[in-house]
Structure formats: structure tokens, C-alpha cells
Amino acid sequence: MRLFIVNPVAGNGRGRKVWSQVEQTLQRKQIPYHVRFTERPGHAGEIARSDASRGDLTAIVAVGGDGTVHEVGNGLVGTQVPVGFIPAGSGNDFSLAQEIPDDPGKALERVLEHRVRRVDTANIGGRTMIGFAGIGFDGRVAQTVNRFPFKHWLGRLNYVLGALQVWVGFRPIEVSLTVDGKPYDYSAVWLIAITNTPYYGGGMKICPHACHDDGQLDICCVNNLSRNEFLRIFPSVFKGKHISHPSVTLLRGKEITLSSESQLAMHVDGETIGQPPSSITVQPESLWVL
Numbered sequence: 001m002r003l004f005i006v007n008p009v010a011g012n013g014r015g016r017k018v019w020s021q022v023e024q025t026l027q028r029k030q031i032p033y034h035v036r037f038t039e040r041p042g043h044a045g046e047i048a049r050s051d052a053s054r055g056d057l058t059a060i061v062a063v064g065g066d067g068t069v070h071e072v073g074n075g076l077v078g079t080q081v082p083v084g085f086i087p088a089g090s091g092n093d094f095s096l097a098q099e100i101p102d103d104p105g106k107a108l109e110r111v112l113e114h115r116v117r118r119v120d121t122a123n124i125g126g127r128t129m130i131g132f133a134g135i136g137f138d139g140r141v142a143q144t145v146n147r148f149p150f151k152h153w154l155g156r157l158n159y160v161l162g163a164l165q166v167w168v169g170f171r172p173i174e175v176s177l178t179v180d181g182k183p184y185d186y187s188a189v190w191l192i193a194i195t196n197t198p199y200y201g202g203g204m205k206i207c208p209h210a211c212h213d214d215g216q217l218d219i220c221c222v223n224n225l226s227r228n229e230f231l232r233i234f235p236s237v238f239k240g241k242h243i244s245h246p247s248v249t250l251l252r253g254k255e256i257t258l259s260s261e262s263q264l265a266m267h268v269d270g271e272t273i274g275q276p277p278s279s280i281t282v283q284p285e286s287l288w289v290l
């Protein structure tokens with residue numbers, strides 16, 4: 001039996017509409033299912049965590065956006081219950097990375113095929129990162145976008161508008177990193193992205209070579225750029241072309257430690273978490289995905 005966890009407010013109510021389409025198909029095909037609707041932030045994770053141990057579930061399917069997948073994935077990490085995804089959010093980077101179709105009917109077909117793959121996640125201070133995290137500029141962009149009153153109408157344009165708003169006042173910071181024990185000191189850092197998947201922020205290909213099952217985390221650090229130069233190279237991230245710029249450094253490793261004198265803003269899968277923890281560790285093949 002599959003359990004569908006539906007976030008009715010994802011994508012400005014798209015979650016509920018997408019679910020009614022999916023439900024009609026399940027009923028027409030006489031496929032048994034359970035459904036639970038989320039009632040508050042964090043609820044999808046609570047449901048996934050408690051229902052994963054029921055023993056009769058073959059999969060838990062998130063119907064919503066990246067925030068819903070983040071919560072359900074956090075509830076299922078380390079279990080053998082796979083997470084499926086029917087995209088109904090505004091960004092849906094997880095579906096881009098996993099090549100899950102935007103069309104709810106096709107996404108449901110993929111769930112019903114039940115082909116399980118194991119993917120890496122990362123432990124970030126006890127919270128699980130499913131796809132991507134960001135520190136600095138993009139931590140602030142996530143904070144800004146999550147507060148936009150019109151977030152749900154703008155889809156992927158949110159991140160462009162959020163980025164422009166943060167760009168105006170952002171002050172680059174000093175950050176020291178270690179990656180698998182090797183130290184790196186960066187001055188005037190705009191952002192550090194840590195990812196398992198190439199995409200984040202509504203389709204930006206920040207770490208174009210990231211792979212979700214290589215047992216490694218990909219890191220992109222952008223530093224020592226003037227405000228105007230940052231804006232000039234920004235569009236190139238949508239095609240992953242930013243990586244040839246001399247201010248962009250790519251690293252890869254299993255364990256990252258971070259320290260900075262400044263207050264850092266961080267997001268994990270687009271959810272704002274405030275000050276980052278001091279270490280981030282890959283959890284190889286820890287989540288089963290449909």
C-alpha cells in the first residue's frame with residue numbers, strides 16, 4: 001500500500017488540485033492508497049517518520065514542493081521505505097534533479113513503476129539535506145523568498161527576484177572550510193553551495209557535475225567578485241557556465257567543516273535554518289527514491 005502525503009498549500013493551492021487529479025487516476029485504475037493532508041509546517045515529516053514503521057507501506061509519496069520532499073525525506077532517511085514525488089510546488093528542483101516529470105499523470109506513472117534507487121543525503125546538524133544547501137548570499141535569498149507574500153504566483157521567477165533584492169545590500173564574508181581534512185580559507189565569499197544534485201534555486205545548475213549516488217558532496221564557492229561582476233555572471237549559472245569564471249571554485253568531499261567570524265545565513269533544500277552547524281557529512285545511499 002502507498003501513502004500519499006499532500007501539502008495542500010504548496011504552489012499556492014496547486015498541491016490540492018494536483019492531488020485531486022492523481023486521486024481520480026488511482027480510483028479509475030482501482031489502485032489502493034492512503035492519503036494524509038499536512039496541517040502545518042513540519043507535519044509531513046512527522047507523518048512520514050511515524051508511518052514508515054507501520055510495516056504495510058511500500059512507498060510514501062510527497063505531493064507538494066521541495067519543502068514537502070525535504071520533510072518526507074527527513075522522515076524516511078535510513079529506512080527502507082522509498083519516497084516518491086508528485087511535483088506541485090513553485091521551485092521543484094528535486095524533480096529536475098531526479099528527472100521526475102512536471103505533469104502529475106506522468107509523475108504518478110513513475111511512482112507506480114516502483115523502480116527504487118538509493119541516493120546520498122547529508123547530515124547537517126541533525127537535519128537531513130536531500131538535494132542542496134547554501135550559505136551566504138543564497139541563504140539570504142531563501143530567507144527573502146520564503147517571506148515573499150507573492151511567492152506562490154511567481155514559480156521559478158521567485159529566486160531571480162529574491163537574488164536581485166539580496167544583491168543590493170549583501171556584504172561578502174570570510175569563511176574557513178575543511179573538506180575531508182584539507183583546509184581552505186576564502187575571503188569576500190558571496191556564497192558556498194553544497195549539493196548532491198546539479199540544480200537548486202529554481203533550476204540553477206550550481207554544481208553541474210554533482211551526482212546523487214557517488215558518496216560525495218559537491219561544493220561551489222564564489223568569492224572575490226565585485227557587486228557588478230557578481231550580477232554579470234549570475235545568469236550563466238542557469239546553464240552551469242559560471243564554473244569557468246576565476247572566482248568560482250568547485251570542491252568535492254565527504255565531510256565539510258565550516259567556520260566564520262560573521263553571522264551566516266543557511267538554507268537546506270530551500271528551508272531556512274539560520275546559523276549553519278560546524279560540520280556537514282555525506283550519508284551515502286541513505287534514502288530510497290522512486
Ligand SMILES: Nc1ncnc2c1ncn2[C@@H]1O[C@H](COP(=O)(O)OP(=O)(O)OP(=O)(O)O)[C@@H](O)[C@H]1O
Nearest residue numbers: 010011038039041064065066067068089090091092
Ligand atoms: N497545511 C499547511 N499550512 C501551512 N504551511 C504548510 C502546511 N503544510 C505544509 N506547510 C509548509 O509549506 C511550506 C512550503 O511547502 P513546499 O516547499 O512543498 O511548497 P512550495 O514552497 O510551493 O514549493 P517549492 O519549495 O518547490 O518552491 C513548507 O515549509 C511546509 O512545511
